[in-house]
Amino acid sequence: MSATNGFSKADFRSEIASAKMLKLLGVGAGNLFIAKQDGSVEVVDKEGKSVMTLASKSGAMELLKHPEAAAVSGETIYVVDSGTEQVVMYALSGGKYLGSFGSKASGFLGDSVLDEPRGIAVHDGVVYVADSGNERIQLFGINGVFLTTLPLSGAAGAEKEFKLGEPADIALDTEGRIYVLDDDNKTIKVYTSNGVYLRALPKSGKPVAMSVAEDGIYVADESNFSIQKYNFDASLAYSFGSKGEGKAQFSSLSGVAVDKAQQVYVGDSKKALVNAFVVEAGKALEPLPRAVGRASVKWLENIPAEAEQLAWDGKETFYAVSKDKKSLQVIRKGAVTGSIKPADMQLSAVTVDKTGAIWVLDSQGRRGAKLDEAGKVLISFGSGGSGAGQFRDPTAIAVSASGMVFVADRSNRNVQIFRGDGVFLNALNGENAGKLSAPVSMAFDQRNNLYILDESRKTVLAYSSGGQSLGEFGKNKEGASLLSSPVALVAANDEVLVVDNNQVKVFSPKGQLLRSFGSKGSGIGGLNEPVAIAYGGGSNLLVSDRGNKRIQSLAVLYKPEAPQQLAAQGKVHSIELQWAQATSPFIKQYRIYRSKNEKEGFVQVGSNAANQFVDTELDAEVRYYYRVGSETHFGYEGATSAVVSGIPAKFVPPALAAIQVETTPWQVKMSWAAADAKYFGAYRIYQKEGDNYTRIGEVAQPEFIKDALIPETKYTYYVATFSSDGTESEKVAVEATTQVFNRPPLEIDVVQLRDVFSNSYKIYERDGIGRIKLTNNTNKSMERLKVTFQLKDFMDFPTEAKLDKLLPGQSEEVALKAVFNNSILTLTEDSSVQALIEASYFENGKRITFNKNPTVNVYDKHRLTWDERGRFATFVTPKDTPLINLGRSVATQFKETKDEAQLAAALFDMLGVYGMTYIQDPSNPYQVSSGKVNTVDYIQFPRETLERKSGDCDDLVAFYSSALESMGINTRVVEVPGHMFMMFSTNIAADDDGYTMDNMYVIHEDQLWIPVETTLVGNAFIKAWEKGVAAYYKWKDKGLTILDVHAEWETYKPASLPAATTKQSEISRAEIEKKFPSDHMSVLKISSQTKTRRYLNTIKKNPSDVDAHLQMGIILAKAGDRKEAMKYFDKVLSLEPKNAAAMNNRGNIFMIEDKHVDAQKAYLAATQITPKDAHVWVNLARAYKATNDVKKAKAAFVKAQGLDPSVKEAHRALALELLNAL
Known part of the structure; x- marks a missing residue:
């Protein structure tokens, strides 16, 4: 395919500059890894922004000299370096150095040492390294445990094809096939995961780099400076690129890397940049079915301890025979936490039975023993000799699942069996028993089969739980031994692991050599005279290494076998899957895959720890195909099951159970x-x-x-x-x-008809008085229906409601609303009134009418029921003239008082002088009626309470609340079981510390409120205050409720009463103060103390705080304590003689006290301090006017107006009087 065609499939995106670039090493986690000429590795994002630089040294140790390739797996970056001949690991996040492996410097020896490695790939927990100098591929665990050298093989006579001369790069595809760039013959060779040669990519130039992506193989060809894209069947898909200095051209090919979404990056060291392309996607490999992957090994930790034997208790404890063989070391959570020292023993072996009991062999005493955790001997058996039940050199001990104790004796060349109480049973016999030469280690597997390692024969002898021989293994087909110096074994996870010559060799239960791991050395996974191995649960192992004086904790990263016996059963819009439960302890869960095609397109649809899964919300009568794979606790997935299919069924509804x-x-x-x-x-x-x-x-x-x-x-x-x-x-x-027809064509049923409380008659216009139900009892539709409602004498006109249509048999509810006239308020006694309900419709152009006349109870204006407690708000009438006049009388006589508490006290004391008293309602006292929601109670309106000079507790609460509200003081009604009182707002903000002056106030809505026991009218206000606040705190958490009349007025408006005809005699301030001489001053002191508290605290901390003194004076002046206020203003002037505010406030007090000349002096002094304050000039004008000095008053006001023209409008009366004066 021509380069032109290739460029139509490759879209050049950008050039990513990289100064002193040597080579593009790889791509991973969205970043590029670039080797620099100084040997460092820079990590950059895809925009070219530097993310971090990977350290080339760790202390004095050199990590990188000549980086060749990089790979990313999980949270680790792997860099292979041909200069330091090792693989260096870094944390993906932050680049922290994590360790290295493969070189002598990192503790590797012998065949595991790398020689000029040049390529690296990580697949399924295995690190593949192209070991160029050794002409091989080396495999390591995820953090450096040596696994094996990849054995290469091929057809007979084809050694030249499959052998490697100079492996320079390596990659794997999703199926585990291995691709190796061999620089020796410029060929890219393809192998199976086990190293069997498959083919080579077509040789068409000089490949210098490659990258395997999800959709094919990308090869950098230096012969024509192009990138060749191959499909997985080795066919050439296209190529792109050319030599040159322009964009998308190459001066050199220094690495190629492909990320997800076909993002291709090509390094060019001569131009010091990376070219970025996006290419046309090819056909990706099907992810399923998966084959069984290669098991790997992960190093977990080193435990600094020397142990000759190891045993696990099945939980979290290991027991290790110490180097001097005189004690057992106790190992928990990676550390030696204690020791057990049995008396007079030379320990040669240890094991733990399924109950957790410790068993040991004593070579000195030639016996076996069961110990407790303190080392005390519980059972002792055996003696010196070669007879039955005797030992000469006991070397290994194991306990079966049934509790029988097996002891191997190297010198007696036998294995003897004892009961759990130490009684000798017999010696192991059978087909291979006579072959025993030097048994040194034993282990039972999960099936209770016994495996015996014979050091002399270099084999493993196997026996069933019944004692039958299962054979001997450890040799190949030609009879050559697979073991050279075996010292210990363990059976776990359906495998037999043998420690042999600085390696761990893994066999199947039938003796097939599956793999090996470990090598001579002191690095990660390195072994130097290992002597013991123990299983630690899951896939964990402990290996005791005498030469390195440590115990290594390792985990096998298994790739599980395919789940078996998968079956699918179609259910309603779902498929039920079941399969055989795996026995391996390292399996965490199963992954379930689905497709509508038997061969391709499988996607994961779920996971489950149990061996079953229900796939729901599926289309019915469509065939679905499934596969299942097992996932380990380390996140690795094994082989997938055979495919099964199922068809979801349609849903067939059940028959209806019952029909009414x-x-x-x-x-x-x-x-x-x-x-x-x-x-x-x-x-x-x-x-x-x-x-x-x-x-x-x-x-x-x-x-x-x-x-x-x-x-x-x-x-x-x-x-x-x-x-x-x-x-x-x-x-x-x-x-x-159908029924007999004996009902009216249009039937009227009363659903609800409420009693009418005349005091809140306006709500019935909005909320209605009730509902009726109209039913069409004919087989024809009724149209243009109209409903009217009226209560004669109380409604000037009937109300109407309309319906467009009522179908045959249909019922419809209609709300009845009532618009009452004012005459309802003149009702003097409760009455039963006949309502007029009329419903009509048109039929053939003629109106047909039906009537209903139910009875409605209409209560006089004093009535209420306590089922709607908000109705009480109707009786709080602050705009009623007598109440307004009363409040005005108080405000006038105490005009200097702006404090809510003092005004409330003055009003309360005035009522005492007036002769107001509390009289309990003899017929329905509040404590009885308030607890019965259906009882109709009687309440006076405040004007009536004023006229009668008496009332029940609810009457007095309504009266006192109305009077205070008329004065602008906010009130609330307080109800406790059997009683009602009220409280009013002081308009003082509550402090953050919750201050209430020792519960003299209550905090409500972030303000301080004063509860008042209104039934104490006639007594001093202070007493009513104390009683009210005591009742509040007594019932606070025991049923106390607060009624906000302001909120309730939204529904229950204050009653509209006719004009008052009687006038009340006015009570003078002198009369009030005579009857209650100390009440006003007591309230003033309490209120002043409360309002000034925060400023007093400030003054205590800083006696020279001018603002605090000023605020104290202002508050006291407003409260009416002018004498104390003047002291604070004087204090301000002593601290700050030119304080205009203090001088102005002194003038205000003089004006209140009618000391007009002194006021003039104070205001004049203030104008001299702040000559541009218009308000001070207005105050001065008032002071002059008070002494009839009109000329000076006018001059002062003109001055104020010149400073602020708005004062003329703000003080219109004063302006008219002075500005018009001559």
């Missing part, structure tokens, strides 16, 4: 419980004629009405549920007989 029937003379109404909404389509209704069903209706709601029927006639209907799948349930028969 209601009839009228002309109608049948059927209803039933709603079907499940899932897969629901509709309900279908049928009638039957002979054997044929005729559908007469289809509805979505669980009811159906059949109209225009004949009275006294039997009908049969059939109802079925129809599904969204097009299926229908069994039809359910319903029989119904």
